[in-house]
Amino acid sequence: MGSFLEHVAEDLLSRYGTNLSRVAVVFPNKRASLFLNEHLARLAQKPLWSPAYITISDLFRSHSKLQVADPILLVCELHRVFTACTGIDETLDHFYGWGQLLLSDFDDLDKNMAPADKVLANLRDIHELDDTSYLTPEQREMIKRFFSNFSEEHNTELKERFLRLWSHIGEIYHAYNQQLAEKQLAYEGALYRQVATDETLEFEYDTYVFIGFNLLQKVEQTLFSRLEKQGKAIFYQDTDEVPPHHINLISAPTENIQARYISEWLDADRINDGRKTAIVLCNEGLLQTVIHCLPENVDKINITTGYPLGQTSIASLINTLINMQVHGYSLRKQTFARRWIESIKRHPYATLMPDDFASQRYTDIQPLLHWLISLTQTIATSKSPIIDSPLDTESLFRMYTLLNRLSGLVDSGVLKVDVITLQRLVVQLISTTSIPFHGEPAEGIQVMGVLETRNLDFDHVLLLSCNEGNMPRGVNDTSFIPYALRKAYGLTTIDYKVSIYEHYFHRLLQRAKDVTILYNNATSDGKTAEMSRFMLQLMVENKIPITFQTLKAGQTPQLHAPQAINKTPEVMSQLQRRFAKDAGGISPTAINTYLRCQLRFFYRYVCELKEPDSTEDDLIDNRLFGNIFHKAAQLVYEYLVATKATITTMAIDDLLKEEVTIERVVDEAIKQEFFHINDASRPLPPLDGLQLINREVIIKYLRQLLECDRRLAPFSILGLEKPVNITLNNQYIAGVIDRLDSITDPETGLERIRVVDYKTGSRQMKAMPDVAAIFSQEAIKDHSDYFLQTLLYAHIVRSKTPQMVSPCLLFIQHAGSEDYDPTLKIGKEAITDIADYSDEFITLLRQQLDDIYNAQIAFVPTDDQHRCETCPYAALCRG
Structure with a gap:
């Protein structure tokens, strides 16, 4: 046949x-x-x-004498017409995305030769649609139902916005086509319509x-x-409906496993049949993987789909460079974030770039594009062995051309956008650009996308990633023209797009001797990937013999279990040196780390491997947020005690009324903790949206703290950010108390000192059943490490005073209630005096210190797997 x-x-x-x-x-x-x-x-x-x-x-x-204009130029010209017709001062940045959508609608109108004035009529002027004699009764009914939605006197806001656009859309359509024609330009649909209607x-x-x-x-x-x-x-027209002899449907958990199946599928007969054998990629992003999975005995191959520019080295470099410029600059450090610079330095082309590539920040698109073009040109002309393949050379040329195209539009004044929109444009252009392969098209196994199979027949067909979303590929009905109008006036609908892919699918199979179709059955976010609807149709029709198979991964990665680390003489020496008194001693935080996971303690404190700094970018994370709040609380009480040692209700009320002072101390705290500016004369640098939100939340929390303290007034501040220390088992332990104050107990009327530790987290503290629970693994997850630190500080203070001392954890988010009491509890009893629990607590703490410094006890991993998921040293443990 x-x-x-x-x-x-x-x-x-x-x-x-x-x-x-x-x-x-x-x-x-x-x-x-x-x-x-x-x-x-x-x-x-x-x-x-x-x-x-x-x-x-x-x-x-x-x-046609008209030329189809560059897609970017078309949207820019449409933006000009839009602002002129509507008088709306919409920026090109905001307009660009839906400008592309509007252009797509105009293109579809013209390719289907629909009556534009009818389709785009003002919805309030329904009399414009009186003549509908050219429509079928069904079409007239659809339009009637659609327009009835806009006949009500009271419209929703969404409906009003839609009507405002449609009141000008016909005018925009005609003015836009006229403006382009004057420049001998057109979009594709307008050119096609002009040709189709030109009788000469x-x-x-x-x-x-x-x-x-x-x-x-x-x-x-x-x-x-x-x-x-x-x-x-x-x-x-190919109308044959000869079904294939057999179809094999195969499910697989990943697309990589599908690609690896190629070497098994390509037996000697299929390889020898050469161009009669086709590997069809429903997801063309698989091309790189497929190329690597072709067996060595395949000597002739023809790749009809282009190699995606987005999968080349130069594309990854350009994307990273733009990301560094757009997202990687730290205002507080006045430099690019280290992680972006390091990411670029690890790139294969990094050695071909100038050393000062990160010395300048570009906030305007023109110099940014010129910089990217210069770097691309430098790499392309380097004559380095790193550029070792025709693919590298061609990709550099394509990228250079693409960036020059954008630069030309910017230099001419046509494209006026910010760097964020430019980034989106670059990503979009890269994703739609491919590099053609050179070879003899009519020889060898054919590797192609779905569209390239049109009109071609093969004896052996392998379809990869034939899932819903790939076949049919990402069809959608996003449009300014509603479905009812599209259907009535014969415009392209989602049904039409699906039908085209259905035709490609069945045509590809009809003359094949054998067909194998693979699809992904993986579950992601609770949803299982679905096979294409066309595959289901084959199964239901039951006209062709079908077999079903499943591919499984050949190997299951084995995780290495964390191993205990012995305290060798070298480890013990480093342990003593790290926590010596002149090195600051051992902190409660370090002891808590040991309780949570001894291996984490080993890597962090003995090996001194720093945990990643999550504040590299201009982002206020939880740790920084807490630091800023602590500093703001310190500053606000320093302000209050500057005039009077006793804090009164009146003083707090005056401060709460005087909003400027609270905002000033928060701004000063942000300056010091976030921007590391300690010069009071220097202003606070500008804050971005998220930073401003964090500022408002900290102001709210500070006011909440003052409201809580107002109920205790009068009281005295004995210390703010007060350093304390103690020596146990010959080990020096040191820390800092957030606040030390003296209050009159509202229930007993007795004076007591409070050791107050501020917490900005959302979790509420649970009471410990007993002192021993503070050191148990079961209680660690309930923040018992907060207990350990605060009880220790309270004990240190109590050892130097005859007064009662109570440990307090003040969770700001919960401090708003009238009966809120931050005093820690053992069982149901509040700890009004730490002296009642000190002996047991110190005995248990000494035992913990003995374990840490006992050379016979190894550092062992935690058995709580949840902690491993967020541990920065997990790779070391399981490597």
């Missing part, structure tokens, strides 16, 4: 002989022309004049052969009909 194109070649030769010089063969795309030409040459068995081969796009464009056209060839067109748009139908009436057109 011959292929579709073989039958076409036979018929053309029987009609016109070997002189096809006055014949133009029109295909949907260029790919099939190579195969038809080969069939003609083989079947003619003698020299022949080949026909001209053109695509449908070439046919339209060659018959003269056609170059005697005969136009249209091969493999289906589901035609109105402009195509109109042009085809005219040529047919002139006796200049013949049509070939």
Whole structure:
């Protein structure tokens, strides 16, 4: 059984002989022309004049004086018309995304030759639609139902916004087309419509052969009909419905496993059949993986889909460089964040770039583009062995061309956007650019995307990643023109897009001897990936024998269990040195780390491996937020005690009324803790949106703290950020108390000192059942480490005074309630005096210190796997 194109070649030769010089063969795309030409040459068995081969796009464009403009230029011009017609001062940055959508709607209007004035009529002027004689009863009913939604007197805000746009959309359409035409430009649909409606056209060839067109748009139908009436057109449509002999459906947990299956599928027969064997990528992002998975015994291969520019080294570098400029600059450090710079330094092309690549920040798009072009040019002309393949060279050229194209639009004043929008444009352009492979198209195994299979037939077909969303590919109905109007006026709908892919799918299978279809069955976010609806249709129709298989991963990675680390003499020496008195001693935080995980303690304090700094960017994380609040609380009480030692209700009330002082201390805290500015004369640098939100929350928390303290007044401040220390088991322990104050107990009327530790987290503290629980693994998850620190500080203070001392953890988020009491509890009893618990607490703490410094006790890992998930040393433990 011959292929579709073989039958076409036979018929053309029987009609016109070997002189096809006055014949133009029109295909949907260029790919099939190579195969038809080969069939003609083989079947003619003698020299022949080949026909001209053109695509449908070439046919339209060659018959118009207009040029299809650059897509970016088209949106920029549309923006100008939009602002002129509506008077709305919408920036190009805000307009660009939905400008592309509006342009797509205009393009669809023209390709389907819909009556623009009718479709885009002002929805309030329904009398404009009185003449609907050209519509079918069904279409008239759809329009009636749609417009009834806008006949009510009271419209929603969304409906009003829609109406405001539509009150100008017809005017925008006509003005836009006129403005482009004056510049001899057009978008594709407008050019197609102009050609289709131009009755004066003269056609170059005697005969136009249209091969493999289906589901035609109105402009195509109109042009085809005219040529047919002139006796200049013949049509070939593949209508055979010969089913394949057998279909094998295979599910797989990942796309990589699907690609690795290629080497098993490509047996000797399929390899020997060469171009009759096709590997079709429903997800073209798989191309790189597929290339690497082809077996070594495949010596000839033809890759019809281009290599994505987005998967090249230069694309990753340009994306990272733009990200560094857009997101990587730290205002508080006045430099680029280290992680962005390090990321670029690890790039393969880093050695080809100047050392000062991160010395300047670009906030305007023109110098930014010029900088990127210069770097690309420097890399491309370096003559380095790093640029070792034609793919590298071609990708650099493509990127250079792409950036120059953007730069030209910026330099001419057409493109005026900010760096965020420029970044989106660059990403979009890169994602739609591919690098063609060079080779002999009619030889070897064919690796192609779905669109390249049009009009071609294969004996052996392997479809990869045939999932819903890939087949059909990402079809959607996003549009300013509602579905009802699209349906009524014959515009493209989602049904049309699905039908096209359905045709490609079934046409690809109909002449194949064997078909294997793979799809992803992985579960992600609780949802299982679905096979294509076309596969389900095959299963339901039950006309073709189908077998089902499942691929599984060949290996399961084995996690290495964390191992205990012995306290060798070297480890003990480092432990003593790290926590010596002159090195600051051992802190309660270090003891708590040991309680949570001894291996984390070892890596952090013994090996002195610093945990990653999460404040590299201009982001206020939880730790920084707490630091800023602590500093603001210190500053506000320093302000209060500057005039009087006793804090009164009146003093707090005056401060709460005087909002400026609270805002000033918060700003000063942000300056010191976030920007590291200690010069009081320097102003607070500008804050971004998230930073401003954090500022407002800290102000709210500070006011909440003052409201809470107001209920205790009068009281005295004995110390703020007060250093304390103690020596136990010959080990020096030191820390800092957030606040030390003296209050009159509202229940007993007795004076007591409070050791207050501020907490900005959302969790409420649970009471410990007993003192021993503070040191137990079960209680660690309930923040018992807060207990340990605060009880220790309270004990140190109590050892130097006869007064009662109570430990307090003041959770700011919960301090708003009238009965809030931050005093810690053991069981149901509040600790009004730490002396009642000191002996047991200190005995247990000494035992903990003995364990830490006992050379016979190894550092062992925690058995709480949840802690490992967020531990920065997890890779070391399990490596």
